[in-house]
Each structure stands twice: as structure tokens, then as C-alpha cells.
Amino acid sequence: MTNGERRAFTRDDLSGLFSALDDREPVVSVAALRALVRLPLAPSADRDLRPYRTAVEQYVYTWSTWLPDAAARKRIEAIVPHSLEAERGLARSIGDNTRSSIVQRFASLALRETPGPSDSMLADAQELSAEVERRGADAVPDIGEIFALYKVFLPRASAFWFRWVDKMRAEYDPAHGLPSWFSTYEGPLAVTRQLEWLASRAGLETLLRGLNDSLQHGSAGDRFAAAQLIEWARRAEGESSFPRFGGGAGPADVLAPIDPDVQYKKFSPHDLPVAQVGAPKARPRATTASGAEGERRINVWISDRADPGYRPEPGTDCVVSFRVGAQVEASLAAGDKTKVDDADIPEAGLATRWTIAPHHASLGSIEGTSIVAPNGLAVFELQIPRRGESATVSLWVTPADTDASLTILIEVGEKRWRELEVPLDGSGKARRDIAAAPLADARLATSHEWTTPWGEVWLSVIQPALALVTGNVNGERVNPGGSVDIVTDKALLNGPVDDLRKAVDDFRKAAKWTTYLNDIDEIKLLDKLAAFKPQYDWSHLDDLADDPQREAWLAASTSCELHDLAFYGRRLYDTLFPPGKPGRALLDSLMPGHRINIVWLPNSLAGWVRVPWDLLYCGDVSPGVPVDATLFWGLRHRIEYTSYEPTGEASSRLGSPLEASCTNLLFFGNSAKEPATAEAAWQRTVWQSLGAVARPVVVPQSTGAAAKQELVRALIEPERVPGPQADPVAVLYLFCHYGNDTDGKAILRFGLSSADSNDVIREPELGTAAIASRPLVFANACATSGTGVYSASKIAKSFFDRGCRAYIGSECMVPVAMASRFAMVFFHFLLREVDPSRAPISAGEALAQARLFLWCHYRNIGGLLYSYLNKYDLYLASPQELKNLRPG
Numbered sequence: 091m092t093n094g095e096r097r098a099f100t101r102d103d104l105s106g107l108f109s110a111l112d113d114r115e116p117v118v119s120v121a122a123l124r125a126l127v128r129l130p131l132a133p134s135a136d137r138d139l140r141p142y143r144t145a146v147e148q149y150v151y152t153w154s155t156w157l158p159d160a161a162a163r164k165r166i167e168a169i170v171p172h173s174l175e176a177e178r179g180l181a182r183s184i185g186d187n188t189r190s191s192i193v194q195r196f197a198s199l200a201l202r203e204t205p206g207p208s209d210s211m212l213a214d215a216q217e218l219s220a221e222v223e224r225r226g227a228d229a230v231p232d233i234g235e236i237f238a239l240y241k242v243f244l245p246r247a248s249a250f251w252f253r254w255v256d257k258m259r260a261e262y263d264p265a266h267g268l269p270s271w272f273s274t275y276e277g278p279l280a281v282t283r284q285l286e287w288l289a290s291r292a293g294l295e296t297l298l299r300g301l302n303d304s305l306q307h308g309s310a311g312d313r314f315a316a317a318q319l320i321e322w323a324r325r326a327e328g329e330s331s332f333p334r335f336g337g338g339a340g341p342a343d344v345l346a347p348i349d350p351d352v353q354y355k356k357f358s359p360h361d362l363p364v365a366q367v368g369a370p371k372a373r374p375r376a377t378t379a380s381g382a383e384g385e386r387r388i389n390v391w392i393s394d395r396a397d398p399g400y401r402p403e404p405g406t407d408c409v410v411s412f413r414v415g416a417q418v419e420a421s422l423a424a425g426d427k428t429k430v431d432d433a434d435i436p437e438a439g440l441a442t443r444w445t446i447a448p449h450h451a452s453l454g455s456i457e458g459t460s461i462v463a464p465n466g467l468a469v470f471e472l473q474i475p476r477r478g479e480s481a482t483v484s485l486w487v488t489p490a491d492t493d494a495s496l497t498i499l500i501e502v503g504e505k506r507w508r509e510l511e512v513p514l515d516g517s518g519k520a521r522r523d524i525a526a527a528p529l530a531d532a533r534l535a536t537s538h539e540w541t542t543p544w545g546e547v548w549l550s551v552i553q554p555a556l557a558l559v560t561g562n563v564n565g566e567r568v569n570p571g572g573s574v575d576i577v578t579d580k581a582l583l584n585g586p587v588d589d590l591r592k593a594v595d596d597f598r599k600a601a602k603w604t605t606y607l608n609d610i611d612e613i614k615l616l617d618k619l620a621a622f623k624p625q626y627d628w629s630h631l632d633d634l635a636d637d638p639q640r641e642a643w644l645a646a647s648t649s650c651e652l653h654d655l656a657f658y659g660r661r662l663y664d665t666l667f668p669p670g671k672p673g674r675a676l677l678d679s680l681m682p683g684h685r686i687n688i689v690w691l692p693n694s695l696a697g698w699v700r701v702p703w704d705l706l707y708c709g710d711v712s713p714g715v716p717v718d719a720t721l722f723w724g725l726r727h728r729i730e731y732t733s734y735e736p737t738g739e740a741s742s743r744l745g746s747p748l749e750a751s752c753t754n755l756l757f758f759g760n761s762a763k764e765p766a767t768a769e770a771a772w773q774r775t776v777w778q779s780l781g782a783v784a785r786p787v788v789v790p791q792s793t794g795a796a797a798k799q800e801l802v803r804a805l806i807e808p809e810r811v812p813g814p815q816a817d818p819v820a821v822l823y824l825f826c827h828y829g830n831d832t833d834g835k836a837i838l839r840f841g842l843s844s845a846d847s848n849d850v851i852r853e854p855e856l857g858t859a860a861i862a863s864r865p866l867v868f869a870n871a872c873a874t875s876g877t878g879v880y881s882a883s884k885i886a887k888s889f890f891d892r893g894c895r896a897y898i899g900s901e902c903m904v905p906v907a908m909a910s911r912f913a914m915v916f917f918h919f920l921l922r923e924v925d926p927s928r929a930p931i932s933a934g935e936a937l938a939q940a941r942l943f944l945w946c947h948y949r950n951i952g953g954l955l956y957s958y959l960n961k962y963d964l965y966l967a968s969p970q971e972l973k974n975l976r977p978g
Contacts, residue, residue: 098132103298106305110317111142112469114567115310117165121317122305128324128343129294169310172245181242184235192218193235199281200242211277219284219332222291230291233300240285241315246278248318282322283333289323297323310566386479387428389418390498390512393484401516402489408514409456410487410496412444412472415479422512427523432477434529440474443501445560445571446485447552449695451494451514454486467558469570489514495521497552497695502532503977504562506548509689522693525740526732527963534742534963534975537929540624541939543685543728547676551690554578554697559673564681574673577666578696586665590658590705595902597651598955606642607952608907610944612772615911618947622924625942628683631720635949643949647716656717659707663723666701678708682720685728687962691735700883702901703729704954724954725945728938730962734890734897738864741895742961744933746968747921750820750863752777753787753808757826758797759842759849769910770825776914783928784921784966787812790840795848801840806857808865819863820966821920822894825913828871828885836884838871856888864893866933866964870913872903886959896933897959908952916940920966930971934962 101108110122126139181200188194195218199211222229231239289297301316308316325343326333392400393411400420402408410422414430421428434440446453446468453468462468462485470483487496492515500508507529511522526532536542547561547568559572577583597603618634625631633640646652667674680686692698704724711717719725744750756773757766777786789804789811790797804811808819827839831850841849867889886897898916900909919936922928931939941953965972 098130099135099295099298100132101135101138103295104129104131104135106298106302107317107320108138109306110313112570113310113313114569115165115169115314117162117169118310118313118317121314121321125317125321125324128321166248166314169314170245170248171311172249177242177245180238184238184242188231188235190231190235192222192229193231193239196239196281196285197242199277212280215277215281215284216332216334219287222288223332227291230288233289233292233297236285236289236292237301237304237316237319240282240289240319241312243278243281243285244315244318247282250279280333283326286319286322287326287329287332289319290326290329294320294324294327385417386415386430386432387417387421388423388430388500388508388510389413389415389421389428390423390496390510391418391420392422392514393482399516399518401492402487402494402514404489404491404494407454407486407488409484410514411482411484412446412470412498413480413482414472414474420518422514422518423510423520423523424518425520425523427520427525430474431529435474435476437476439476440502440529442472442474442507443469443560443570444472444483445469445499445501445558447497447499447556447558448487449493449495449497449511449553450490451496452488452490454488456484456486463571465556465571465573467571467573487514495695497558499550499558499560501560502529504546504560504567505532506550506560506687506689507532509550511552511695522691522735524691524736526961527742528740530976531740531742531963531972533977534972535977536935537931537975538624538925538927540626541931541935544681544683546685546687547680548687548689549574549576551576551578551688551694551696553695556696557673559676561687563676563679564684572673574667574676575671576673577668578699580697580699583662583665583699583701586658586662587699587701590655590662590702591902593651593655593658594702594705594955597649597655598902598905600649600651603646603649603651604905606646607905607950609639609642610908610911610948610950612911615915616776619915619918619924619943622943625946628720628726628942629681631942632946633949634947639949643719644716646951647719648714652717653711653713655705656707656709656722657711659705659722660709660711662701663706663708666706680727682726683728685730685962686723687730687732689732691732693735698733700733701731702957703731704957705901719945719949719951722951722954724941725951728934728962729958730934730960731957732960734887734960736895736960737860737890737893738895741864742963742965743969743972744820744866744895744964744966745818745863747784747820747966749785750818750966751785751787751808752821752823752917752921753789753804753811753819753865754823755789755801755804755825755840757840758790758793759840760793761842764842765906766825766827769906773825773910773914776917780917780921780923783923784917797840798848798851801851802855805851805855806859807861809862816862819861819865821868822861822865822889823868823870823913823917825870825910828869838885853884853888856885858892860893861889864895866896866898867894868898868913868916870898870900870904870909872900890960896961896964898937898956899959900955901957902955904952904955908950912940912944912952912956915943919943930965930967930975932962933964933966934958 104126107122107126110118113119113122123142131139178201181197185194185197196215199214202211297320301320304312304316390410390412392402393409448466453462453466455462468485472480472483474480495511495513498510498512499506506526508526509522509524510520512520545562545564547559547563549557549559551557555575555578557574557576559568559574561568598607623632623634667677688703690698704722706723707721708723708726709718709721723729754773754777756770758770759767761767774788777788780786790800792800808822809816824838829837829839829844831837831844836853837844837850839850843849869885883899886899889897916936918924919931919939920933922931925931937956937958944950944953
């Protein structure tokens with residue numbers, strides 16, 4: 091501030107910087123913190139800042155010269171990218187739209203063509219500041235124009251600055267001082283130093299007011315630039331005149347000198363466990379329970395009452411704390427699932443984000459820190475160290491009744507890792523504890539650009555009419571505490587779901603569209619797979635179909651049956667996510683190829699509805715206007731639908747391709763009139779051709795009663811088929827008919843007659859014993875996934891009850907030839923036959939690619955008739971191949 095103006099700033103004055111403290115970009119958070127610790131703060135603002143300062147006070151970069159590590163520098167380069175064309179375009183726009191000659195001349199500096207190193211930019215920028223100083227306060231440009239100019243020069247300036255500081259570490263300690271010089275040829279940095287001095291002449295109050303909007307609503311680059319400008323303007327505020335010789339390492343800092351014994355450390359995003367709540371002023375020390383030495387767990391406990399079994403009374407405040415470390419005896423989450431394996435934590439620690447959603451309770455921040463969003467959710471970051479205990483984060487919780495509970499979602503990076511629901515009833519048992527993946531596999535990378543989605547968003551239905559939103563949207567991380575309004579009332583969904591299922595079945599069973607779906611020549615199909623061309627951009631998919639298939643699709647796209655399917659798909663989309671309600675715009679904005687992970691479990695507090703997500707239609711539907719197949723969710727997005735609670739240990743590996751078998755239970759009825767006969771024979775030949783890259787097991791090898799015995803044995807204990815040795819099974823594949831017997835009971839028909847007990851397998855014959863390998867199950871039969879809104883598919887539930895990790899089934903009766911072709915396309919992707927590099931492809935991605943393949947090569951939408959349930963990221967891969975997909 092100038093002219094003797096000096097006052098302490100309140101939280102309201104600094105709303106932009108405080109919002110940036112919780113930014114999804116760690117480098118923005120640090121930039122905001124560095125600015126805030128240098129400003130004069132009112133007592134209330136200083137108190138609100140204290141938890142953030144406490145969380146990172148051990149890191150010198152907060153108080154002295156900031157030197158990012160390679161990962162952080164990469165993020166800065168990503169959000170403040172250097173593009174000479176873009177910078178000059180912005181400079182021209184600034185110069186054309188200002189009345190200030192000073193601004194015009196600063197802008198013109200960016201338009202110069204300089205053939206080599208030159209100090210002219212530095213000298214001219216210095217002269218412009220000298221002119222402002224001579225002319226006085228009236229010559230100081232508008233803050234908005236200074237900031238616009240700052241953004242023009244910042245990309246090149248910051249790239250040089252961090253590179254130069256890194257170099258100077260060989261001779262100087264950045265914690266305690268840097269040389270006051272640098273190359274006079276580095277013009278852009280010299281210009282930013284002059285602009286920082288100009289901003290300081292405008293006054294800090296004016297500067298903060300002018301940049302609040304950019305800090306709260308600007309791009310990540312704008313937020314970073316605004317925080318940087320505030321910090322350096324504050325540092326320039328005490329200078330008596332403008333910088334000379336480019337400004338060097340900048341003006342003297344306004345902070346007290348750093349302790350000379352402190353060692354400098356580069357900043358890494360992993361170092362930023364920003365504590366969004368402070369610890370309560372007084373609480374009893376948590377009592378640790380006995381356990382294995384060094385064993386750490388996820389702990390959630392009522393920390394102002396350390397005795398196990400304590401149950402807070404409705405309406406009574408209590409303090410609930412969260413920590414990863416030695417087991418707390420009174421933890422509300424107990425059991426082996428809460429263990430955290432030290433081997434899964436990198437040496438630098440692991441950054442996690444926790445979202446807390448209350449049910450029949452309310453949350454409050456401690457010591458006035460605003461962490462609870464308007465929707466009642468709380469979010470905080472928690473760094474899990476490689477060894478020892480994490481910080482403890484605490485919240486006020488007020489139960490409304492005796493059924494109060496907390497749902498806890500834990501993210502690693504932008505991926506969902508754990509979901510727990512803990513009741514506040516003192517039982518010490520979580521109602522739900524689901525690991526989406528082993529901690530080491532929580533952030534698995536994709537193996538190809540063409541298998542990499544635009545982004546990955548999670549919708550977790552946890553309460554009636556509410557889904558938590560985590561992950562990222564089109565590459566930008568979702569703001570903490572986000573949620574989507576979703577209709578969960580079964581009575582409201584029953585009609586739209588049933589109408590959509592009837593519409594897809596009506597389309598399938600119309601004779602001409604059955605012919606259209608079946609029109610996939612088996613020989614040409616294998617040739618096309620051998621010449622596979624990846625689709626990198628789902629918004630511009632290649633048309634590789636032949637003319638007859640294009641013509642068939644054109645007829646289908648304008649048919650009454652497909653119009654009805656799209657209409658009811660749109661109706662269900664609008665019913666689930668009403669237009670204008672929170673979250674609908676987010677879903678509408680998702681880029682083609684985005685991944686959507688829906689978690690809606692039977693034991694959800696919102697109840698449970700089985701939704702055919704892949705058939706949702708997000709376009710408008712008008713009579714006579716062709717339906718756009720790529721507006722069905724199943725051809726627009728990658729869909730993971732977790733609809734059954736996983737059992738057993740979380741695992742991402744189905745086994746190695748040549749060690750874990752793909753066990754095939756194929757139709758054995760023999761009749762020229764039965765299409766499944768020829769298709770089962772063709773599939774046998776395909777599996778023979780895949781023997782070099784997979785371990786196929788095909789049953790039955792017998793006929794009649796012996797054939798059924800083989801199938802039943804493969805269903806009950808697939809690991810012991812064909813021999814007595816116990817071999818792992820990766821995939822259990824069924825190709826048969828599914829329907830009802832003469833008594834109306836569900837059967838799987840592998841033979842010709844529903845009345846012949848040797849041709850069918852009844853539901854009780856599927857068994858109840860767990861399948862040791864917990865394979866992926868692909869039930870390629872009629873309507874093996876589809877069901878009414880109130881119930882689960884019997885066959886799907888049977889396999890999930892027995893421990894399968896994922897399940898593929900059909901939403902309706904499927905034309906036999908199309909079903910056979912689709913399955914073999916899926917296996918070619920899962921077994922990497924389409925990829926010369928033979929890198930692993932997840933099972934969920936293999937299904938998405940199979941759908942895409944039929945559409946691009948045949949204009950065939952048959953892949954929409956299938957759904958994929960539960961774990962998307964399952965790999966047929968060796969341990970080393972899976973390890974190669976892990977970060978770091």
C-alpha cells in the first residue's frame with residue numbers, strides 16, 4: 091500500500107486467496123499460501139489461516155524462495171503454458187483495447203521480433219516504470235490491465251526463474267538468500283518485475299479487490315498468476331523506486347529471515363497435506379489397540395470420548411477424528427479391510443482426499459475453519475506418510491437420531507480407493523467397507539492413448555436423491571464436496587426403466603433389425619480384427635463400414651423402433667438427472683470417450699435400482715430425424731457400474747494370460763435349425779487359434795448326460811476343469827440360451843429342448859460355493875443382465891454371491907450370430923490380439939472397445955445390448971505387467 095495506507099485484511103478482503111488454498115492444483119494452493127503469509131491479517135483471518143500454515147510450516151518453500159520439483163514444475167508449465175502465438179495474440183488485444191499509452195507500450199514489448207539475446211526488453215520496461223514514477227499515481231495503469239500484461243510475460247518468466255534458481259543452488263542456499271542479479275538478456279522476467287512494482291503502486295487493497303474474481307473463477311493459470319502477482323507486489327511495496335537492471339532475484343522479502351539451520355527442500359505436490367480443519371482445542375488422547383507391530387489402519391473415532399462403545403445422544407455435539415496409523419481401540423471402522431500396507435505407500439508418502447457425508451447428522455468445522463460445503467459435505471486432504479502416523483483431522487458431528495452414520499469416500503489422486511459407512515452407534519463395525527482396488531493399484535495408468543479417457547468421474551449414490559461427485563471432468567479435477575441431484579425413488583423410476591427395456595427388446599425382435607444386427611460375416615470379422623485401427627477421438631469416429639451396412643444403419647436410424655428406444659433412453663436420462671438440477675450440466679458437458687463410474691449398491695441408504703446406463707440417450711429425439719447412435723451413453727462414454735458389493739480381497743489381476751484359463755461353457759445342441767449350433771462350432775475354432783496367447787478351456791467335450799455333467803462341474807468348481815489339478819480361472823464364459831422351463835423357473839439351456847433335463851441347468855444346479863479364482867463372468871445368453879427396477883438378475887446375483895469380480899450380461903434377448911461375434915471381438919481385445927505391443931487392456935475397456943469396433947466397422951449398435959457390472963479395471967496380465975501400470 092502507498093501513501094501511508096496500512097490496515098489488516100479480513101477474511102472477506104481475502105476471499106479469493108482463501109478459496110485458492112483449497113485449489114485442486116497444489117501449485118496454486120502454495121502460491122496462495124505464499125501470498126497470504128506475507129499480508130497483514132486481521133486476527134480472525136490469521137486464525138483461519140493457522141491450520142494451513144501448521145500443515146506446511148516444516149517446508150521452507152512456504153517462507154523463502156520457492157523451488158518446485160520436476161512434477162510441480164510440470165504442473166506449472168501445464169497451467170501456464172508458453173505459446174508465443176497465444177502471448178502475442180493477448181498482447182495485441184490488450185494494446186488495441188486500452189487508452190493507456192503505458193499499457194500499449196508494455197504490450198508492444200511482447201510483439202518484438204528479436205533474432206537473438208538482447209537486453210532491449212529489460213531496458214525499455216525499466217524506462218516505462220521510470221516514466222510512471224515521474225508522472226505520479228495518475229499514470230499507474232488499471233489493475234485489470236496490469237494483470238492481463240502479467241499473464242502475457244509470466245509463462246516465459248516463470249520457466250526462466252525456476253531454472254535459474256535451480257542453477258544457483260550450486261553456489262547459494264535459496265533458503266537464506268540469492269544473488270541480486272541474473273542475465274540481462276532475460277527480458278520477460280524483467281518485464282514481470284516492473285509489472286509487480288506497478289501493481290504495488292496501485293495499492294494492495296485495490297490489487298486484492300481487482301484479483302478476487304480471477305482467484306475464485308479464473309482458469310488454473312489465472313489463479314496461479316493472480317497469487318504470484320499479489321506475493322511479489324507485496325514484496326515490492328516497500329521499495330522506494332522501480333527495479334533496476336531487471337530486478338534480479340526480486341525485492342527483499344517482508345518475512346523474517348529463515349533459521350540458518352533449516353535445510354532447503356524442493357516443493358513437491360506430495361508435500362501438501364493442506365489441513366482444512368484445525369484440531370479441537372482439547373480432546374482425550376486416543377488409545378491404541380494391540381496389534382501387529384507397525385500395522386497401520388484407517389481410524390475413525392469419537393475423540394472426545396475415548397471409551398469404546400460410546401454412543402452420542404441425538405442433538406449432542408461430538409468430535410469425530412480421522413487418521414491413518416496405529417489402530418485406535420475405539421475406532422468406528424474395524425476389521426482387516428481397514429489395514430494399510432506400508433509397502434503400498436511410496437517413499438514420499440501418499441496424498442489422499444476424504445469426503446465425509448453425514449446421514450441423519452450434521453457436520454461442523456472446528457475453530458471456525460470453513461470446510462463444510464453448503465450441501466453439508468466435508469472434504470479434507472490427508473497425507474499418508476511412508477512410515478508412522480498421518481495427521482489427525484477432526485470434525486464436529488451432531489447426530490439427529492439414533493440411526494446417524496457417516497459415509498467416507500477416500501480418493502488417491504483422482505481415483506476412488508475406499509468407501510466406508512460407519513454408524514455412530516458405538517458398535518465399532520462399518521456397515522460398508524469397499525475397496526475399489528488394492529492401494530497399490532488405485533491409480534493404474536492406461537497402456538495406450540486410445541484406451542485413455544478424456545477424464546474419469548465417479549458418481550456414488552449414498553443417500554436418497556444425492557450422489558457424491560469425485561474424480562475429474564474433462565481433465566479438470568472436480569471441486570471438493572461436489573454432488574449431483576439424482577432421482578432414486580423406485581416408484582418414479584419403475585415406469586421409465588420398464589419402458590426402456592421394452593423398447594430395446596422391441597427393436598431387437600423386429601425381423602429386419604435382427605437381420606441388421608446379425609449381419610457380421612465371421613471371416614471378414616477376423617480379418618478386420620487383424621487389421622485393427624485404434625480410435626483416438628470418440629468425437630470423430632472413423633466410418634469403416636461397407637456400403638450395405640451403411641444403408642442398413644440408415645434405415646435403422648430412422649425406424650420407429652429405434653426412435654422409441656432413443657426416446658425412452660432420453661426420458662430415463664431426464665428422470666434420473668432432471669434438467670436444470672445440480673449436476674445435470676456437468677454430465678451434459680462430458681467429452682465423448684469420458685469414463686463414468688457409477689456406484690449404486692443394494693445396501694445404499696438410497697435403496698437400490700438396477701439402471702441400464704448404457705441405453706441412456708443424451709440427445710434430442712424428433713420424429714423423422716435420424717437417431718445418432720453415438721449419443722447413447724454406451725457408445726459415447728466408458729461406463730463402470732458397481733451394482734453389487736464386492737466380496738473377498740480387492741484385486742486388479744485376473745491372472746497371467748497363459749496361466750489363468752478362459753473357461754468356455756458352450757452350447758452343445760446339434761441341429762441345422764438351431765443358430766447356436768453353428769456359432770458354438772465357430773467359437774471353438776476361434777479359441778483354437780488363440781491358443782498361443784491364452785489358455786482356453788472349452789467344455790463340453792461329451793454329449794448328452796455326460797455333457798451336462800461337464801458343464802455343471804465347470805460351474806461349481808471351474809478350477810478343476812478339465813483335470814483334477816487346481817488351476818486359476820480368469821474368465822468364465824457361457825454361450826447358451828437363458829429363459830424359463832415349462833414351470834416358469836429360470837434355466838440355462840445348452841441343448842435343444844427346455845423339457846430335457848440333460849439339456850438345461852436349473853438355478854439350484856449353479857451351486858452356492860464360492861469360486862476360488864473369483865473370475866470375470868460373461869453370460870452370453872438372453873437377458874442375463876436385464877431385470878426390472880425392483881430386482882437383480884437372478885443369474886448375475888448368483889455369480890456375485892459366489893465372489894465373481896465383474897459380470898457381463900445382456901439387457902434383452904440377443905440375436906445369436908451377433909452375440910457370438912461380439913463375444914469374440916471382446917476376447918480379442920482382452921487378450922490383446924489387436925495390439926502389436928501386446929500391452930494389457932482392462933476387461934471394462936475391452937468391452938467398450940468391442941462396442942466401438944462393431945459401430946465403426948459395421949455401423950452395428952449391438953454392443954449396446956450388453957452391460958458391464960462392477961470392476962472395470964481387471965487385467966489378464968502378469969504381476970510385472972500390472973506393476974508397470976502403477977505410477978512411479
